[in-house]
Amino acid sequence: MQCIAYYKLSAYIWSMAKRKKKPIDELTDEIMGTNPFMADTLITVSKRRTKNVDDNGEINYEDNLIEITPYTKVFEVTGGKEKMLALSPRGKEMYLYLIHYAPKAKDYMWINRVHFMKSNEIKSVHTFLNALGELNASGYVQSKFKMKDVIWLNPLYFFKGSRLNRFPDKLTIKPYKKKDE
Numbered sequence: 001m002q003c004i005a006y007y008k009l010s011a012y013i014w015s016m017a018k019r020k021k022k023p024i025d026e027l028t029d030e031i032m033g034t035n036p037f038m039a040d041t042l043i044t045v046s047k048r049r050t051k052n053v054d055d056n057g058e059i060n061y062e063d064n065l066i067e068i069t070p071y072t073k074v075f076e077v078t079g080g081k082e083k084m085l086a087l088s089p090r091g092k093e094m095y096l097y098l099i100h101y102a103p104k105a106k107d108y109m110w111i112n113r114v115h116f117m118k119s120n121e122i123k124s125v126h127t128f129l130n131a132l133g134e135l136n137a138s139g140y141v142q143s144k145f146k147m148k149d150v151i152w153l154n155p156l157y158f159f160k161g162s163r164l165n166r167f168p169d170k171l172t173i174k175p176y177k178k179k180d181e
Contacts, residue, residue, distance in 0.1 A: 044068045072099045072160040080157055083138050090127060091134040093120045098141070102153060105161035111149045 045065045052060045087095060097116055103109050117128055132151070136143045142152040155163055164171065 070104065070160065072102055072158055074099065074158045075156060077156055087134060087138065088131070090120075090122070090131040091138075094131040094135055095140060098135070098153065099158050102158065102160045105166055107153050107155050107159070107166065108145075109151060109153060110147070111151060113149050 046068055048064050048066050050062050050064060052062060054060060084095060101109070113128060122128055132141070132143055135141045140154050140157055145151060155167070
């Protein structure tokens, strides 16, 4: 079955390449088949029960599944992808480091300079400071703080945790649009 899906996918991509169309525009789950990374993978979750009160004052409980594995959300801000792609290789290393080491539910962090430099095989503090300066100039971080290597993270680009919980006074509600409007 996997071989047939591979053949379909190869034939499909070849035909799309001839027509100079982007293959991703017309790919479907049926054409793609099963993701090989998910074949033997289980995602560990936990149940969280939430209490809701309806308009009549009746209490209802709802069970929700929550992923246990920590993750950082990267937000698709206008121009964000281009800004990230324009970073130097060292700037991209710093960007990825911040995404993976950002503390949960915080918009600031201390960068472990020694760990960053060692894990990226950087010998010069100047190189570290240039990478940090590049992210500062790009608006990903604000490094002008009173403590050495403590930075503000820009939660518009990435955040570990819920921005709704961290910044409840910064929410704006977008009106719901029905599909037929």
